[in-house]
Amino acid sequence: MKLYNTLSKRKEEFIPLEEGKVRMYVCGPTVYNYIHIGNARPMIVFDTVRRYFEYKGYEVNYVSNFTDVDDKIINKAIEEGVPADEISRRYIAECKKDMEGMNVKPATTHPLATEEICGMVDMIQTLIEKGYAYDKNGTVYFRTRQFKEYGKLSHKNLDDLRSGERSLLVTGEDEKEDPLDFVLWKPKKEGEPFWESPWSEGRPGWHIECSVMSRKYLGEQIDIHAGGEDLVFPHHENEIAQSEAANGREFARYWLHNAFLNIDNRKMSKSLGNFRTVREISEQYDLQVLRFFMLSAHYRSPLNFSADLMEASANGLGRIINAAENLKFLMKNAREQSMSASEGVLYEDTKEFVEKFEAAMDDDFNTADAVAAVFDLVRYCNSNTDAKSSKEYLKKLSALLLKLTDVLGLIVDKEEDILEADIERLIKEREEARKAKDFARADAIRGELLSKGIILKDTREGVQWKKA
Numbered sequence: 001m002k003l004y005n006t007l008s009k010r011k012e013e014f015i016p017l018e019e020g021k022v023r024m025y026v027c028g029p030t031v032y033n034y035i036h037i038g039n040a041r042p043m044i045v046f047d048t049v050r051r052y053f054e055y056k057g058y059e060v061n062y063v064s065n066f067t068d069v070d071d072k073i074i075n076k077a078i079e080e081g082v083p084a085d086e087i088s089r090r091y092i093a094e095c096k097k098d099m100e101g102m103n104v105k106p107a108t109t110h111p112l113a114t115e116e117i118c119g120m121v122d123m124i125q126t127l128i129e130k131g132y133a134y135d136k137n138g139t140v141y142f143r144t145r146q147f148k149e150y151g152k153l154s155h156k157n158l159d160d161l162r163s164g165e166r167s168l169l170v171t172g173e174d175e176k177e178d179p180l181d182f183v184l185w186k187p188k189k190e191g192e193p194f195w196e197s198p199w200s201e202g203r204p205g206w207h208i209e210c211s212v213m214s215r216k217y218l219g220e221q222i223d224i225h226a227g228g229e230d231l232v233f234p235h236h237e238n239e240i241a242q243s244e245a246a247n248g249r250e251f252a253r254y255w256l257h258n259a260f261l262n263i264d265n266r267k268m269s270k271s272l273g274n275f276r277t278v279r280e281i282s283e284q285y286d287l288q289v290l291r292f293f294m295l296s297a298h299y300r301s302p303l304n305f306s307a308d309l310m311e312a313s314a315n316g317l318g319r320i321i322n323a324a325e326n327l328k329f330l331m332k333n334a335r336e337q338s339m340s341a342s343e344g345v346l347y348e349d350t351k352e353f354v355e356k357f358e359a360a361m362d363d364d365f366n367t368a369d370a371v372a373a374v375f376d377l378v379r380y381c382n383s384n385t386d387a388k389s390s391k392e393y394l395k396k397l398s399a400l401l402l403k404l405t406d407v408l409g410l411i412v413d414k415e416e417d418i419l420e421a422d423i424e425r426l427i428k429e430r431e432e433a434r435k436a437k438d439f440a441r442a443d444a445i446r447g448e449l450l451s452k453g454i455i456l457k458d459t460r461e462g463v464q465w466k467k468a
């Protein structure tokens with residue numbers, strides 16, 4: 001399995017730090033508004049990377065933070081006249097709803113920057129002790145030149161940076177020893193949220209957050225660190241400097257970056273005001289269409305958002321869903337029969353599509369080609385099944401289609417009927433839970449059935465059920 005490493009600028013074979021396991025950190029959004037579809041790109045892309053590792057049998061520890069303390073959050077809070085944490089909590093909840101709609105799995109851990117301040121103070125303290133950081137009137141800076149490998153990720157050298165150093169100076173930061181130094185801790189301004197520290201009442205800089213949360217939840221060294229390409233410099237470059245200086249060892253082995261999502265061939269961003277939120281898109285399309293659209297391009301290629309491409313995506317996804325539904329329909333009416341010899345021979349042909357799918361994903365997660373392999377399978381299913389097909393053959397085809405689409409995170413069998421046997425089993429389990437006075441479990445089972453459209457009725461004769 002090969003992945004493109006921004007650090008080496010090459011595709012490299014993936015070798016995990018620990019066999020069978022992947023430790024992965026993805027920089028999450030700053031939560032002061034609904035996420036836009038540009039933010040959705042890394043979410044969808046790296047969720048697909050995670051799913052493919054899982055498909056390959058890896059256990060993935062996936063950590064993605066929410067940046068919940070930031071100037072933009074504070075400004076929004078002032079604008080609305082509410083506390084900053086009300087803004088961040090609101091938009092974390094909204095972001096999670098969008099993620100669910102896009103079928104992005106929740107991370108193993110979603111740390112919040114504001115809950116990890118102690119760890120940040122600790123790491124800053126270590127950096128000061130090791131001579132990599134210094135305090136100037138309550139602001140702590142990272143001594144960039146002290147970290148000899150600075151620039152290794154963005155492939156910039158310090159001389160290039162020095163020539164642009166004037167623009168790096170931010171008002172109030174002219175007390176830095178060197179214009180290249182960046183902030184680790186800054187004192188509060190009036191009315192801002194703050195935390196105690198040995199240097200001042202204040203808050204951490206953005207870069208230190210990820211270094212600390214990654215170390216806490218994944219360890220000093222991780223396999224993959226990912227995010228949008230705008231984060232390469234300075235955010236990820238600074239994360240490397242902080243983590244490697246503090247821990248004394250290499251931070252992440254592989255650095256993955258998605259290209260930008262553009263709109264009308266211009267960069268989409270909040271500052272240009274040309275962004276579309278995921279929520280707006282959900283009013284027009286099932287968010288699965290947005291997911292399909294994102295995966296129709298390679299993650300390192302710029303992708304242009306347009307109404308036409310969304311329509312094409314809706315059609316493309318529709319073709320896969322139709323094939324899945326057709327198989328389901330045939331299965332319902334098929335007689336219980338095992339696969340015939342000729343079906344067995346036919347089924348062998350599907351191996352080719354799986355190989356094509358895996359070869360595409362093994363080649364730096366080429367989802368565009370992986371989707372093409374799914375279409376090959378769809379065409380095959382449409383032309384090699386009919387009312388005479390055996391149930392076993394249909395089941396195998398359906399399972400294969402669902403397996404591959406699930407790697408891409410595409411839901412193609414939404415109205416999946418729950419099997420009667422499963423309903424009976426759950427009702428029995430609920431009865432047992434009730435006998436054991438485990439009412440929480442009993443209620444959870446009722447809820448689970450309800451979410452699948454099954455209503456339970458407790459009668460004197462026992463439990464009855466019907467479809468909603």
Ligand code: AMP
Nearest residue numbers: 028029030038039041227228260261268
């Ligand atoms: P932010 O909330 O700006 O920190 O961004 C959260 C994530 O979204 C980061 O990984 C960014 O690189 C990514 N991102 C922001 N805008 C875009 C865009 N237009 N296209 C692709 N990724 C983006």
Ligand code: ZN
Nearest residue numbers: 027028210235
């Ligand atoms: Zn980060």
